[in-house]
Structure formats: C-alpha cells, structure tokens
Amino acid sequence: MGTFQEATALTAMPARGAGVYGAELDPQWSVGTRLHGGYLLAVLGRAACLSSGGAGHPHVTAVSASFVEPPEPGAAEVRVETLRVGRSLAQVRATLAQRDRPLVEALITLGALDDTGPWWSAAEPVEIPPREECFPAPANPPGAGFPVPLMDVVEQHIHPEHLAFAFGAPARRGLIATWQRLADGSDWDPLSLLVALDPVPPASYDLGLPGWVPTVQLSAYVRRLPAPGPVRVRLQATDVGGDRMDETAQIWDHKGRLVAQATQLAAVRIPA
C-alpha cells in the first residue's frame, strides 16, 4: 500500500509544456469504483504547489473544483496555469485530464500558512467521544454493496451515535462526526487535509438516503498548519432537495483549532 506522498506524486513533463505534470492515479484512494474527490484535489493541489508555490506561497489555502467526469485509475495529466502571483498569495487554474479530456477543473489559491491559532473563532470542535470509543470504518462495509478501498489508507473512526444508519435507524440530523488519520503514519498537511474534507460516508446516510452521492462542486479552505495527530471532522448537511444536497465539512486538529473547512454540492437521489 502506497503512502499519501506516493499516491499523489507528480512528474514534470517539460515536453508537454511548463506547468504540466504526470500523475499515476492510485485505485487504493477510491470509493467503490470511483477515485475519491478529495484525493483528486490533493493531486491538483500538489501540481499547483510545484508549479507556482515557490518561496512565498508553499501551501494550498483555497481550492474550488468542478467534477466534470470521473477519472480512471492510472496515468493522468495535470496542467497548471498561473493567473497571478502577488505578495501574500498566488492564484492558479489547474486541470486534471486523461486523453486530453478535462475531468476535474480547479481554481486554487496558494499562500503561506503557519500554526498560529485564530484571532477569533465561532467554531467549537465537534463533540465526539475519544477515538478508541468510536467505530472504525471498514473497507468492506456490510450491506454497502461496494468496497471502500480509501478506508485502508485513511483510518476513520465514526461517532457511535452517528452510525445508527447502519442499523436502519438513521438519526436524521444530517450529521456525521469522525476521527481521521492517515494509515501510512504521516501527519496531516495542507494537501492531505483535502482528502479528509471530503468524508465518507456522506451526510445523506444519516438522513436515510444510502445511495451514491457524486460531488458536483467542492470548495475547500485550509486555514492553518495542523498539529501532529488525528483530526476531528464534522460533516453536516444543510438542505436536501431538487436532487441536490450541500454538505459542510470542518476539521479540528489535536489542539482543537479549526485547520480546514469545505462545502460541496452533490447529486443525491431522493425517494419519490
């Protein structure tokens, strides 16, 4: 099993132009047969850092992406175009393509993060029992009908009260809290946090909607460098209707500081 670093490694492709990188998309970072959205954002983010990060802007601080078509595992190309390099930030456009078809499009802002706590915050860490009292998410969830290979590389422990859906009695709060850490033993960083910002299972499971929930658009902000150790993740749906659901994800590090946050709009099948 490869590390996060290996699964998101890139190779410069100067023959294809400046800012073009080759990736080898790893099927281990999948949910069912689909590559995980957060993993794809991490690949795009790494390309942005390589292309435009440089001295002043080493970290991804914001990513907004449209998921156009699902990429296949294997070779892919990431193309980064610089829009602006300023004093405190750099802005780029990044495209993940296979066979010259754009499959994931992203707008990325780079900057320099540190581990200073917030000047002001309204975000209390999500309430969740200690990790050892939570339920480890399996890579082969009973009754799910498909494997979640991602769970072998991202160790996730779910709040027991938010697991009621697995017993046919969803709490219907649209809320799932988890502990997450990387199975390769590495600490979270701004790129790998993009994986944790796109949690599995989706909040719709807690609403009694067990189906597939493909992301349409996702926007992530990384706010500060995380302290070493597992993170707490809160996933909350706000509104479900018209075959769409929005979800908000928030992540707190070991010191209880908000380190990353995201919203996504996803397609969901609502029973008639």
Added chain:
Amino acid sequence: MGTFQEATALTAMPARGAGVYGAELDPQWSVGTRLHGGYLLAVLGRAACLSSGGAGHPHVTAVSASFVEPPEPGAAEVRVETLRVGRSLAQVRATLAQRDRPLVEALITLGALDDTGPWWSAAEPVEIPPREECFPAPANPPGAGFPVPLMDVVEQHIHPEHLAFAFGAPARRGLIATWQRLADGSDWDPLSLLVALDPVPPASYDLGLPGWVPTVQLSAYVRRLPAPGPVRVRLQATDVGGDRMDETAQIWDHKGRLVAQATQLAAVRIPA
C-alpha cells in the same frame, strides 16, 4: 439608475469566438471604488446561461470564483468554455477579462431549478425583526470614508442589534442579518441572488475590524427559485486568523425556504 437586467446585459461577440460576450460594467454596482464581487459573478453567470443554458439548463446552480484583480467599470469581455453538457446539468469555465487580462475566473454549474421546498433542511430562517423595524443601509455610511453606490440599487435593511459596530460597540458575534430587495422593483432570480450572497458590510465589522475585506475565492449555490418579495440574508464569520476570514451567507425567501448559500475566503487586516 439602470436595472439589474441592464447592468448585467451582454452582447454576443461572434468575431471573438463562440461563447464570447461583451459586458459594460456599471460603477453603480460598486463598494467604494471597487465593483461588487457578487455583481461580477452575476455577469459571469449570465454569460454561462447564454452560452450553455439552453433548454435543459436555464439556471446557475453553482459558481466558484477566484478574484484575481479588480476589474474597472466599463467594457469587459466574458469568455465561456463548455466542459460538459449532461442530462441534469451543464458545467462551464468562465473568465471575465479586460484588455485580455483574466480578472475573475469562475467554474459554473447550470441546471434547472424549481420552487419546490426542501425534502429535508437544517437551516431555519435567520431571526430578524420585520423589515420596517430594521435599519436601511445608506449609500454614504457616516464615518465609513467611502460611498457604497451598491446600496442605491440593492435596498438593504440591517438587523438593529447587528448595527452596534456603527456605534463603536461591535457585538463580536461575526453575524450580520439583513433584508434585501432590488431597488428596480424586480424580483430576485438565480442571477441576482449572487449579488445578495456577497453582503455589505462584511461580518468583520461586527468583530470590530472595520477595514476593507477583498474576496479571494467565493463559492455560491442557488438551491431553488425564490418566491417574490424581499429575502432574509444571514452572514456569519467562522474563523479569523492569518489575515484571512471565512464568511457563510444564507438566503431565505418570503416563504422561509433556503434559496441560496455561499462561502467566501477574504483577506482581512488583523490589528497587531
């Protein structure tokens, strides 16, 4: 004073290519000397609808944008490239440029909205007194140091308790609730809601940070067609630190249904 429709009107520019439109950016839709971010998104959104909307996908349902450099009032060009046209949605990339410089970049998803209420919702409408008991936001706020011409085209009434900042005693909840309606008398639609999703003043005013707050990235979702009448808008900051603030905006229509939501990451100057 032009209407919203006029201020966002576009002209096809076939000589510049398919999907290219000319806009005339109206300084009336400004905050200080800067064109308003939500107004610029509405211009981009209209171009996306003209280019790719067509029969099945008449409405903007999601927009994620990077604000690269502030456009000037006057002539601008919007270029739309189609990424994918599917059954339930179309995805495009749109760029607003002046003198061939990309100034605002957006990823836009189009679809078909209706006015059906949610299947499930966790979002209660923001608590705010009746509109006539709220404070009308002036186009020349005393002490602000700059005019807000936008307030002459978007009538905004602020929750009186959220106005304490204007008297030097900010409530420090990072919360500002408003009523909004278009001064031209037209009803809100998915494009004009993009204006209402980028409220003025920013939530930082309620934190005692009165300075300029330029948006870095903004992501908006339009969830359903709004009922006629003024809307209620809730703007809430989550975390301020590292010279960045995130804000979440939610909008409810006259019937109390969530019709649009957004998050933005903005630059903010924090006192040392």
